[in-house]
Amino acid sequence: MWGGGTLGGVPSALPAGEPVPADGALPERARESVPDTPLGLYVHVPFCASRCGYCDFNTYTFSELGTGVAPDGPPQSPTLPSGAGPGDYVQAAIVEMGLARAALGGVNDPLVSVYFGGGTPTLLPPGDLARLLDAARDLFGLTVHAEITTEANPESVDERSLTTLREAGFTRVSLGMQSARPHVLSVLDRQHEPASVGRAVSSARAAGFDNVSLDLIYGAPGESPADWQASLDAALALRPDHISAYALVVEPGTRLARRVARGEVAAPDDDDLADKYLLADATLEAAGLGWYEVSNWGRPCRHNLGYWLGANWWGIGPGAHSHVGGVRWWNVKHPAAYARELARGRSPGHGREVLDPQTRRVERVLLETRLAAGLPLDALPPAWRAGASAVVADGLADPAALAAGRVVLTRRGRLLADAVVRRLIGD
Numbered sequence: 164m165w166g167g168g169t170l171g172g173v174p175s176a177l178p179a180g181e182p183v184p185a186d187g188a189l190p191e192r193a194r195e196s197v198p199d200t201p202l203g204l205y206v207h208v209p210f211c212a213s214r215c216g217y218c219d220f221n222t223y224t225f226s227e228l229g230t231g232v233a234p235d236g237p238p239q240s241p242t243l244p245s246g247a248g249p250g251d252y253v254q255a256a257i258v259e260m261g262l263a264r265a266a267l268g269g270v271n272d273p274l275v276s277v278y279f280g281g282g283t284p285t286l287l288p289p290g291d292l293a294r295l296l297d298a299a300r301d302l303f304g305l306t307v308h309a310e311i312t313t314e315a316n317p318e319s320v321d322e323r324s325l326t327t328l329r330e331a332g333f334t335r336v337s338l339g340m341q342s343a344r345p346h347v348l349s350v351l352d353r354q355h356e357p358a359s360v361g362r363a364v365s366s367a368r369a370a371g372f373d374n375v376s377l378d379l380i381y382g383a384p385g386e387s388p389a390d391w392q393a394s395l396d397a398a399l400a401l402r403p404d405h406i407s408a409y410a411l412v413v414e415p416g417t418r419l420a421r422r423v424a425r426g427e428v429a430a431p432d433d434d435d436l437a438d439k440y441l442l443a444d445a446t447l448e449a450a451g452l453g454w455y456e457v458s459n460w461g462r463p464c465r466h467n468l469g470y471w472l473g474a475n476w477w478g479i480g481p482g483a484h485s486h487v488g489g490v491r492w493w494n495v496k497h498p499a500a501y502a503r504e505l506a507r508g509r510s511p512g513h514g515r516e517v518l519d520p521q522t523r524r525v526e527r528v529l530l531e532t533r534l535a536a537g538l539p540l541d542a543l544p545p546a547w548r549a550g551a552s553a554v555v556a557d558g559l560a561d562p563a564a565l566a567a568g569r570v571v572l573t574r575r576g577r578l579l580a581d582a583v584v585r586r587l588i589g590d
Contacts (some may be wrong), residue, residue, distance in 0.1 A: 180514025183492055187266040187510035190517065193488030194268050196475065200488070202267075203276040203469045204299055206256060207480030208284040209498055210249060212319070216352035216422070217380075219414035221482035221496050222282045223247075228498070246502030253291045255502040255511075256479050257298045262510060263477045264302045267487070273304030275474075276466035279313040289324045293331035300332070310334055310374075310465040317359040325370035335464070336367050337376040337407075343397035344390045347383045350428060351411075352418065357397070364401045374462065376405035381439040383411050384428035391439045395446045405461035406452060408443045410436045437578050444574060457533045457577050471530045473523075481511075489518045529584050537564055537571035543587060550587040559583050 211222045228247045246255070277299055284292060296311060305311075312335040313328060325336065340360045342348050348355070360377070367375050377398045381391050398406055411431050413420050423430045444454060452461040456471060469476060478485040481501040484493045492515030495501050504511040518526070524544070531538040540551060551570050554560040559576035560583065576583055584590075 180492070180516050183510050183512025183515050185509045187262050187512060189266055189487055189490055193490040194270075196488030197267055197270045198272060201275045201469055201474040202272060202303075203278065203466050203474060203476040204260075204263075204274050204303070205466075205476055205478045205480075205483060205485075206277065206279045206284070206295060206299075207478060207483040208252070208279060208281040208287060209481045210252075210286045211281065211283050212286060212316075213354050214352070214418070216350070216418035217411060217414065219417050220282070223498065246506070247497070247499040249287055249291070251502045252480070252498055253287070253295060255498075255505045256295055258505045259479050259511060260298050260302050262505070263479070267477075271304065273306045274299060274309055275306050276310040276469060277305070277312070278466040281314055283316050283319055284313045285315040285319040285324065289327035289331070292328060292333075296331055296333065305332075312337055312376075312464065312466060314339065315363070316355060317363040318355045320363055320366060322366040322369050325366050325372065329371045334372070335374040335376065336372050337378060337405075337464075338363050338367075340377045340394075340398060341380045342383065342386070342390070343394040344386065347386045347390055347394070350383050350385055351380065360397075361401055364403070374404050375401075376407065376461075376464065377401065377403045379406060379408045379443075380411050381408060381443065382431040382436045384423075384431075388438065388442065391442060392446070395443060399446070399450045399452075403461065405459065405464060406447060407459050408440070408447075409458050410440065440578060441574065444577075453535070454577075455535045457572075457580055468534075471534055473527055473530065482513075489523055491516050491518060525588055528587050532570055532572060532584060532587070533580060535571065537561075537569035538587075540565065540568045540570060543570075547587055547589060550589060554583050554586050559586075 207221070209222050211224055214222070214224055214227075277296060279292060279295070292313060299305070311333045313333055314337045316339050320336070328336075338360060339353075341351055341353055343357045343360075345357060348357070364375055364377075379394055379398060381394075413423055413430055419428070422428050444460075447460040448454070454460050455463045456467070459467070475487045476485060477487065478494065480494065481498045482494055482496040484491065492512045494511040495504060495513045501511045524542075527542055528538060528547075531542070540548065543551060551560065551565060554570070554576065555562045555565050559573060559579055561571045561573055564571035570587070572580060572583065
């Protein structure tokens with residue numbers, strides 16, 4: 164649906180990697196990290212009512228799967244490949260949770276967060292989402308203040324469905340607003356109308372959610388600075404607790420990429436994207452939503468903070484990515500293949516990699532420099548610390564923070580975050 168799942172999410176292409184053991188077993192040193200590292204669960208629901216032109220996530224419409232049957236219709240259709248339907252998915256995901264519990268061993272540390280991403284998780288009946296959360300709770304346990312998020316499209320929820328989710332234990336909902344301008348939504352192939360976002364937020368509040376997030380995208384073809392300001396103002400008028408704002412990226416293989424290649428619409432302009440980022444940051448900060456990560460403002464999403472801080476997470480679902488103790492792996496992509504592997508008693512893992520210390524060090528720099536809290540200077544080997552002084556000299560990092568032992572990006576540094584990382588690691 165959009166980038167809210169971050170590192171646990173599902174890009175369209177998977178690397179090869181090395182084989183994943185049939186039982187999903189982890190190396191002993193990875194298992195040893197479990198008691199000392201927060202553990203989150205990412206649940207990838209791969210179904211969408213329609214495909215957005217910019218999206219390259221591992222998602223499927225029901226017509227692409229071979230059926231027009233909606234999730235609340237019959238669980239199987241004669242034209243639907245075995246294992247590809249929503250009902251098959253729910254059962255398979257619960258089986259994978261059991262495999263995860265066994266692979267992680269006897270450690271009983273409960274989950275600090277569960278994040279349902281997609282796709283559009285709320286295309287599943289709310290009772291199925293509750294069933295998945297119940298399975299996670301039964302198998303792993305949840306901390307007292309565990310954050311339980313579902314992504315949703317505005318048109319896929321109402322007060323009744325959200326009340327069911329809140330009563331089941333969900334604590335946070337993240338709505339894909341993207342824009343308040345109809346012509347921008349149209350070029351993105353979004354199906355909702357702007358007014359539906361306000362209705363969804365009102366429904367979430369009425370259902371008892373006190374943690375509501377909105378996702379925005381800037382830089383779409385035909386979006387003027389005034390359009391972007393209007394979207395920011397409309398989002399803030401709904402008084403969300405959190406806003407994510409992502410620059411539009413034209414991903415290869417998407418409908419948007421084909422339209423750009425044919426000259427139907429213009430590609431995003433880097434200067435325009437930078438100007439709109441600065442406008443977002445100034446507007447959101449003035450409204451009391453301070454940045455805590457380059458693309459995120461307001462009350463932090465604890466699940467996504469786990470990604471940026473190198474925590475452990477297990478990704479459930481077709482194509483989902485996982486990381487435990489320096490081992491990263493990813494599942495097979497198609498829902499039918501995913502269900503088939505689990506029905507055979509096998510891990511759905513497509514491939515994995517064991518990260519060496521240097522790779523983990525580089526990834527820590529890449530991720531933690533994106534945070535407002537910054538990167539501890541002692542996370543940099545001595546040979547890299549000259550780079551920290553250089554980025555301060557260039558106005559890309561805060562000199563006072565560096566004096567206190569942290570690398571914290573300035574606003575200009577956030578615009579050039581990738582260049583900062585390359586400077587720090589001497590690349």
